[in-house]
Amino acid sequence: MNVYKIVEVEDSIRVPPSKLGKDLEDAIFETIQERFEGVFDPDLGIVLNVESIEEIMDGKVVPEDGAVFYPTKFKLLVYYPEEHEVTLGEVVDITEFGAFVRIGPIDGMIHISQIMNDYVSYDKKNSILVGRESKKTLKEGDLVRARIISVSFGKESKVGLTMRQPGLGAMHWIEKEKAKKESTNQQKSDQEKK
Secondary structure: OOEEEEEEEEEEEOOOOOOOOOHHHHHHHHHHHHOOOEEEEEEOOOOOOOEEEEEEOOOEEOOOOOOOEEEEEEEEEEEEEOOOEEEEEEEEEEEEEEEOOOOOOOOEEHHHOOOOOEEEEEEOOOOOEEOOOOEEEEEEOOEEEEEEEEEOOOOOEEEEEEEEOOOOHHHHHHHHHHHHHHHHHHHHHHHHHH
């Protein structure tokens, strides 16, 4: 569901003089980790891990630098949320304007208007969101299924989510609706047998 990918990258890796005494592959691997892991790249997404080094070409020394630059091919594990993707996440914060949900390595936001097809109010004392007619609740720790409706990366990364579509919502709502539907179908089946 979440968009995790392994991507191959070619880049010139600067190995500083402090790492030149190490095994070349180890020095390059460490340098790639320091430079890429935990960083957002607009083309790749959020880099989670260096998976492997595929090829190291001959290095070049740059005058007045002291480092060696090695053209290198390597693989990275990245996460890039895409619009319309359905994702699972855990509610990590409830506010009067909505809920923050951890999806992969980032948090997305579900505006209060996108939580359910009901008037939703914020219960500050209990830090929950409650549907007026449905009495559905949403609280920290709830597992939810949501659709990504907007992605914006820049100085601040923002991911907008909705749960106002069939099959989406807090997992305990979905399981309750499924059990209710199965019970109704069983009752119909029993009546038809009579």
